[in-house]
Amino acid sequence: MIRRLFSLILMLLLPLSACAGFTYDQLEKVTVSPAHLDGHFTQEKYLSALDASLVSTGVFSYQRGRSIRWETLEPIKNELLMTPESIINRQGGQELLQLETASNPVVKVLSEIFFAVLTADWAKLSGYFDLSGTLEGSQWTAELVPTDSAVRQVVTRVELKGDSLLREVVLHENGGNRTAIRFDSLSR
Amino acid sequence: MNSRPLSLKTAAAGWLLFVVAVTVLALRQGPSFDSSIMSLLPESTQQPLVQRAADLMAERFSKRLILLLSGVEELRLRGAVTRLSGSLAALPDVSRVIWRLEESEVEQYRTELYSYRYAVIDEGIRALLLAGDFQQVQQRALFQLYSPLSVGGGSIVEDPFGLFTELTLNRRSEFNVQVSDSLLKVSGTEQPTYMLMVELAADPFSPALQKRVLGAVEAEQAVLTDVGIKVDMSGMLLHAAAGAQQASGEISTIGLGSLLGIVVVMWLTFRQLSSLLLMLVPVVVGSITAAAITLLVFERVHLVTFAFGAGLVGVSIDYALHYLCEHRRSSSDGILVKIMPGLLLGLFSSVMAYAALALAPFPGLRQMATFSVVGLSAAWLTVVLWLPLLARGGPQQPLALAAHLDRLRAGFPFAEGNPLLVGGLLVSLLFSVYTLWSSKSLDDIRLLQTSPVDLLKQEQSVQRALGVSSSSQFFLIRGDSLEQCLQREERLTARLEGLKAAGMLEGYQALSQVLPSLRRQAENSALVQQLYEQQLPPYLAMLNVSDHLLSDAYLSLARTEGRRLTPEIWLQQRGSDSWKDLIVEQSEWSAATLVRLTGTIGPETRQHLIALSDSDSAAVYIDQVQNISELMGSYRGQIVNWVVVAYLCVMLVLGVRYKKQIWRILLPPLLASVVTLALLVTLEQGVNLFHLMALILVLGIGLDMGIFLMETRQAPYTWLAVSLSSYTSLLAFGLLALSDTPVLHHFGLTVLIGLTLVWLLTPIMRNKTKEKTLHG
Numbered sequence: 001m002i003r004r005l006f007s008l009i010l011m012l013l014l015p016l017s018a019c020a021g022f023t024y025d026q027l028e029k030v031t032v033s034p035a036h037l038d039g040h041f042t043q044e045k046y047l048s049a050l051d052a053s054l055v056s057t058g059v060f061s062y063q064r065g066r067s068i069r070w071e072t073l074e075p076i077k078n079e080l081l082m083t084p085e086s087i088i089n090r091q092g093g094q095e096l097l098q099l100e101t102a103s104n105p106v107v108k109v110l111s112e113i114f115f116a117v118l119t120a121d122w123a124k125l126s127g128y129f130d131l132s133g134t135l136e137g138s139q140w141t142a143e144l145v146p147t148d149s150a151v152r153q154v155v156t157r158v159e160l161k162g163d164s165l166l167r168e169v170v171l172h173e174n175g176g177n178r179t180a181i182r183f184d185s186l187s188r
Numbered sequence: 189m190n191s192r193p194l195s196l197k198t199a200a201a202g203w204l205l206f207v208v209a210v211t212v213l214a215l216r217q218g219p220s221f222d223s224s225i226m227s228l229l230p231e232s233t234q235q236p237l238v239q240r241a242a243d244l245m246a247e248r249f250s251k252r253l254i255l256l257l258s259g260v261e262e263l264r265l266r267g268a269v270t271r272l273s274g275s276l277a278a279l280p281d282v283s284r285v286i287w288r289l290e291e292s293e294v295e296q297y298r299t300e301l302y303s304y305r306y307a308v309i310d311e312g313i314r315a316l317l318l319a320g321d322f323q324q325v326q327q328r329a330l331f332q333l334y335s336p337l338s339v340g341g342g343s344i345v346e347d348p349f350g351l352f353t354e355l356t357l358n359r360r361s362e363f364n365v366q367v368s369d370s371l372l373k374v375s376g377t378e379q380p381t382y383m384l385m386v387e388l389a390a391d392p393f394s395p396a397l398q399k400r401v402l403g404a405v406e407a408e409q410a411v412l413t414d415v416g417i418k419v420d421m422s423g424m425l426l427h428a429a430a431g432a433q434q435a436s437g438e439i440s441t442i443g444l445g446s447l448l449g450i451v452v453v454m455w456l457t458f459r460q461l462s463s464l465l466l467m468l469v470p471v472v473v474g475s476i477t478a479a480a481i482t483l484l485v486f487e488r489v490h491l492v493t494f495a496f497g498a499g500l501v502g503v504s505i506d507y508a509l510h511y512l513c514e515h516r517r518s519s520s521d522g523i524l525v526k527i528m529p530g531l532l533l534g535l536f537s538s539v540m541a542y543a544a545l546a547l548a549p550f551p552g553l554r555q556m557a558t559f560s561v562v563g564l565s566a567a568w569l570t571v572v573l574w575l576p577l578l579a580r581g582g583p584q585q586p587l588a589l590a591a592h593l594d595r596l597r598a599g600f601p602f603a604e605g606n607p608l609l610v611g612g613l614l615v616s617l618l619f620s621v622y623t624l625w626s627s628k629s630l631d632d633i634r635l636l637q638t639s640p641v642d643l644l645k646q647e648q649s650v651q652r653a654l655g656v657s658s659s660s661q662f663f664l665i666r667g668d669s670l671e672q673c674l675q676r677e678e679r680l681t682a683r684l685e686g687l688k689a690a691g692m693l694e695g696y697q698a699l700s701q702v703l704p705s706l707r708r709q710a711e712n713s714a715l716v717q718q719l720y721e722q723q724l725p726p727y728l729a730m731l732n733v734s735d736h737l738l739s740d741a742y743l744s745l746a747r748t749e750g751r752r753l754t755p756e757i758w759l760q761q762r763g764s765d766s767w768k769d770l771i772v773e774q775s776e777w778s779a780a781t782l783v784r785l786t787g788t789i790g791p792e793t794r795q796h797l798i799a800l801s802d803s804d805s806a807a808v809y810i811d812q813v814q815n816i817s818e819l820m821g822s823y824r825g826q827i828v829n830w831v832v833v834a835y836l837c838v839m840l841v842l843g844v845r846y847k848k849q850i851w852r853i854l855l856p857p858l859l860a861s862v863v864t865l866a867l868l869v870t871l872e873q874g875v876n877l878f879h880l881m882a883l884i885l886v887l888g889i890g891l892d893m894g895i896f897l898m899e900t901r902q903a904p905y906t907w908l909a910v911s912l913s914s915y916t917s918l919l920a921f922g923l924l925a926l927s928d929t930p931v932l933h934h935f936g937l938t939v940l941i942g943l944t945l946v947w948l949l950t951p952i953m954r955n956k957t958k959e960k961t962l963h964g
Binding site for chain 1: 262290295312324327328330331333334335336337343344345357358366367368369370375376731732733737
């Protein structure tokens, strides 16, 4: 009897915790935003025109609020250095091209979002997206739908998965392409 | 004898009718003032095309008002932007407010260029292709494909090398602004900041427009300040409003001050209300008629014209003074006959001097000349036609002040037969000439900058936030067609890029950056075809792409490769909106465009730009500020010539009447002018055009003084009259010397020194033998 009651309560509680408006505040509580983080990534880029995915792997590191170094090792060697002001493309230590984000609104928005996603800057993301999702223990999945028209031009939806740190991102682009990135061997 | 008063009455009535009619007409047109220094300066010396280009540049700046709203709370800020833009857009003076960008519009800007992606390509890509570095273009495309930030996400079939993505990424927007939730947010600022850009429908110099637009902003500002939102603005409108406010404030204070001073002294002199009113009537009629006719002839009246005109009060009061002073001694019938020669000569000398100004091809001077000639003539006519009717009756009591002044004058030494005094005057003259000889002039237009410091600071902070730096310098490109202009621009910009790379030039805006010439588009298209031939198969093979996709890509190239962005198509596009004003002229036979330079341009860069212009006959480098400063200098020289010519004419006429005695009239104002100039050079580090224009006034009043005194053989009443008129002018202008508006200050100081000297020198040159005493 007691067991049945207990499971009933559980059954009632479970969907509740899933439904009760998943908030940025909750994410803020369960996740941490380390000042420094590096790790390994696997990126899978699905191109609708080819109906195929381009897979690449590499390492990344970030300094919160300052820069993200994104180094693709396979199948090509390329290094992106993103700062809030610019995106620099380097190969073999040589600068190939540099983009000033301030001069281009689209790049600016996109790099801001990328920064915010990677560094768990939920306050920034709340300015661009509506949030929904579930939280089970320390595991969470979130779906971000852009509220900002400029963002909608580039990204239609963002899926995030993680615990105290972000483990997986899927960026759904306008036009059917999507980029899925998984992180592992993270170290602070 | 009976017919004369009757015809006088008819003439007086006719004159009244004319004054009323002109005033009514001017009032119906409505007053419109101008405070821009630029509008005082000549247009005709520049080629019409250059002038048009300069006007276009100026208009772009003058019709634009930029507002930046910043605050802590984003939501409130966005609400404020929406509200403010709403209230501004509702004004009739605003043609549009740019404050939001719909997503559909952003998309539209992109798609309208898409079909031309093979012909209109990014400069960086073009450089690589030209250098034959096709490999790198392919590499860049590959990186882009693997980048987590796949911006633009172009189709692998339609644009495998991401040419269009590169183009859209590198197209700079004019301002440091990003679209944030449809609003324009300034990037890189400490606090959230949003931008609003107002395009005015009319001239920013219209006082009514200034009042409505700034009124609407101020009304919002009052509310916004309470919630911690700051509004910063930049635009010609603000400078125009501040300039107009400052100048009109000063002119009205000074005008009121001088009027009060005049009234008090006249009251002390005449101690009679009727005399006082009689004296003011010609002055008022003169001023009103002058203002009305100037308004009707010229579209706008410049504030400097009014300042200059205010000084005419002192001159025009002369005529009434002489009449009234004479009235003290003779019956009203005989006065006119008696003083007519003096009045006529006085009017003639002044009108000659001012009319000479109108001959100079100088809009500002023409306006002042018109104002002065009309004002003086109207005052003169009023004295001659109305005063005989208004001031009737026999001779009146002598004036006590005349006797006082006469005694004061008796104390002045005579230059005649006084070698010591003559020697002293000669030495001061030589010393003055020496000072002038070694002086330099102040023709830099920037010294006449009148805007308040905090306004300039605000302007700078707005420009810094938006990442723009305006410059008045540009290249004018001429050709037979727009296509030719664009080709010539491309030749020029290649060399400008060199200066940019050397760090000498901050940047430039050229039409060919967004609309390449058709020749260049064909070149680009050929280069892209080469790129496809060399790099597409290995590139797509690397991505494991099927063969039919490869052929699809070729097909897509073949289909659109021939498309050209012609000027006609481009002009229809929305993206051309902010670039259109780079086209100065476009007709069947000729075209002209301008390449705008940005940032501050140092002397070294300037030399390079001039050299560029010299070596390329189709591109002319134009520096408006420098041009205007040079013009100020050349007109400074020309004005001296005009004045000399005018006074030679006056001298001829005076010579006929006064023969050898003419030096008594000419020397005091001339000597005073030279000494005044020398003093000004010492006090103000140099003289400019506006000092000289004030000197014309000194000469005019000085000559009048001499003529009247000569005509009445130094009569005490005349001495009283000319002293009073000097005093009134000194009041009107002495106060102007305190002005913060540089032009008015220059004016005031010159007249202050000059008139004082004339008043002191004239009695010294008086005739020793023929002197009349009050009771003699």
